[in-house]
Amino acid sequence: MIAIRDLRFAWTDGPFQLQIPRLEIARGEAAVLAGPSGCGKTTLLNLICGILSPAAGLVEVAGTDLGRLSDADRRLFRLRNIGLVFQDFQLIDYLDVLGNVLLPCRIQPAVKLTPAIHERGLDLLNQVGLANFSQRPVTRLSQGERQRVALCRALLLNPLLLLADEPTGNLDPENSRRMVELLLQESRRSGATLIMVTHDHSLLPMFDRTLPFLQYLARTDGTEAGASA
Amino acid sequence: MNSAFYLAIRSLWWHRSRSLAVIFSLAIIIWLPATLRIALNQFRSEISARALSTPIVIGAPGSRIDLVMHSLYFRSQPATTVTMAEHALAAESVGVTAVPLHMRFTTRSQPGAEGAPIVGTTPEYFTFRRLTPQSGELPALLGECVLGADYAERSGLGTGDTVLSAPRNALNLAGDYPLRMLITGVLARNHSPDDDAVFTDLRTAWVIEGIGHGHQNVDRQTDPSLLLSNDRDDAASVTAGLGVLPYLEITDENRDSFHFHGNASEFPLTAVLAVPFTERDRIKLLGRFSGSRQLQCISPPQVIEELLSIVFRIEQFVLLFTLAAAGAALLLLALVLNLSLKLRAAEMQTMFRLGCSRLTILRLQSADVLLLLTSAAGIAVAGGLLARSTAAALLQQLLL
Structure with missing residues (x-):
C-alpha cells in the first residue's frame, strides 16, 4: 500500500531532517508511529498523504507516485484515497453531524455529493451509534461522539489509507483506548490500511506493527537523532 | 459553487x-x-417640472424664492399681499391668462392629519394645472371646496364631508372664524403640491379671512337656547350664549346672507400666476411689470435654478x-x-x-x-x- 524509498526531507529553518531509506506498509496493515511530541511524526504523515513534498526520494501510495502528481492532482488523490483523523478532530462548528461527515464532498468540484454517498454517511453514523445525532450541532457532542464523527468523515469516501494524527492526544487513557479500538475496528471493516501517530506507548500493542520512527531521524550536523534517543 | x-x-x-x-x-x-x-x-x-410649467408669477415685493415657494408649492407666506387690482392689470394684458391665488389659511389639523393649505382661486387654476376631479366635482358655490388626493387620503375625508379651516389666531375674537366647508370632490392625483392642498373659490377664501361674512340669525324666534340673555324687551338686543356655533358654515339657507364689505379691487391676493400664450406675450408682460415698485414679476424657472x-x-x-x-x-x-x-x-x-x-x-x-x-x-x-x-x-x- 505504501512504499517509500530514499526519502529525504528537511525544514529549512531547523536542524530536523528525515531520512527513510526504505519503508513498506502492506494493504490492510495497522501500523503505529510512536515518539515524543514534536519529533516529526506528523511530518511523515504529511509526506505520506502528499501535503508535504520530499526533497528527494519516492513516496508511493496505492501504486501512485505522489511526486509525479501536480498539486491539484495530489489534493484530489488525497481526498479520494486517504482518510484523515486529526488530533483535535477539527470538526466544523457551523455544520451539523451529518454535514461534517459529508464535508469531503463539498470541498472538491470533482467529488460530488451523490445520494449514494449521502446514504453512506448515514450508514457510517449508524455503525458508530450516532444515527440519531445526524442533525445535531457538533458543538453539542461529547468528546467521544466528536471522535466518531471525525472517523466517519475520514471513512466517507472508502479510503484505501487511514491516517490518524495523534487522535488520542487530548484523551484520558480510557477514551484513548476506545478511540484506537474504534479506528482498528472501522479500518478493518473497510479494509483500509491504518497508520496512527501517538506518543502513548501503552497503545502500541494494539497495532500490527510499530514503525521504527526514531531511526528515520537525523540531524543536519550529522548525528543520528535516533541513536541518541 | x-x-x-x-x-x-x-x-x-x-x-x-x-x-x-x-x-x-x-x-x-x-x-x-x-x-x-x-x-x-x-x-x-x-x-423643476413645476417651475417650468409656471412661466410667470406676480406678487408683492420681497423674497423671490419665498414668492415662488408660496405660489408653486404653497409654502411660506408673503409678508405683504397684492390686490385684485393687480390681477386685473395682468388679466387685461393681451395674450395672458391671469390666475389669482389666495393662500393664507390651512385646514384644521386632526390627529394623524396635519392641516393642508386652503388655496382660494378661480376655475382657471384647475384648467392651467390640468386638475380634474377623481370623484365628485369642482366647487361651484360659496363655501364649497375640493381636496387634493393626498390630503383626502391622509385625512380620510371625501365628497359630501366637511372640512374646517383653522384660524390664524385663536385669540383674535374679531378676526377670522373657522369656516366649515362642504367637500364637493377629490382631485385626481397630480404628483405635485396640488395633491396636498384644499381648493376653494376666492370668495370663500375671503370669507375665511373675515372680509366677507353672513349673519347667523340669533333671536328669540329662531332658537331661544342660543341666547344667554333675552330678558330685555328689545328683540334686537340679545346676548348670544355658548350654543352659538364657534365657526361659520355656508349653507343653502344662509348663503344669500353672505356679503363683502369694501372695494372688490382692493381684496387681497397672495400671488397671481400669469400664463402668457406666446414668448412675445411673456416678454411684454415682464416688461410691463418690471418697473413697478409695488409688485415683482418673476420667472419661476430662473428662481428655481438659483435655488x-x-x-x-x-x-x-x-x-x-x-x-x-x-x-x-x-x-x-x-x-x-x-x-x-x-x-x-x-x-x-x-x-x-x-x-x-x-x-x-x-x-x-x-x-x-x-x-x-x-x-x-x-x-x-x-x-x-x-x-x-x-x-x-x-x-x-x-x-x-
Missing part, C-alpha cells in the same frame, strides 16, 4: 450576529449615498461627508472580514488538509463576501425603494 454557497450560508448563519452587523453596515454604506442621490434627482426633477444651485452645493457637502463615513465604514468592514478570515483559518486549514482545491478555498471566501454584499445590496435596494417615495417629499419639506 453550490457547495461553496451552502458552506457560506451555514457559516454566516452560525455567526449570525456578526453577519447581520456586517450586512447592515454595508447596507447603510450602499443605501445612504444612493438614496440621497435618487431623492435629490427626484426632488430636482419635480421642483437648485444652492441645493447642489449642499449635495456636494453631504456626499463628501457620506463618502468619508463610507470610507471609514469600509475600513472597519475590511478589518471585520480580515478578522473573520483569521477566525476561519483553522477551518480552511482542515479543508486544505482533507484535499480541498485552492479554487474551492477561494470560492468559499468569495461566496461569503458575495452573500454579505448581495444581502446588503438587497436591503439597500429595498430601503431605497421604500425611501424613494418619501425621501423626495421629505426633502421638499426640509428644503422648501
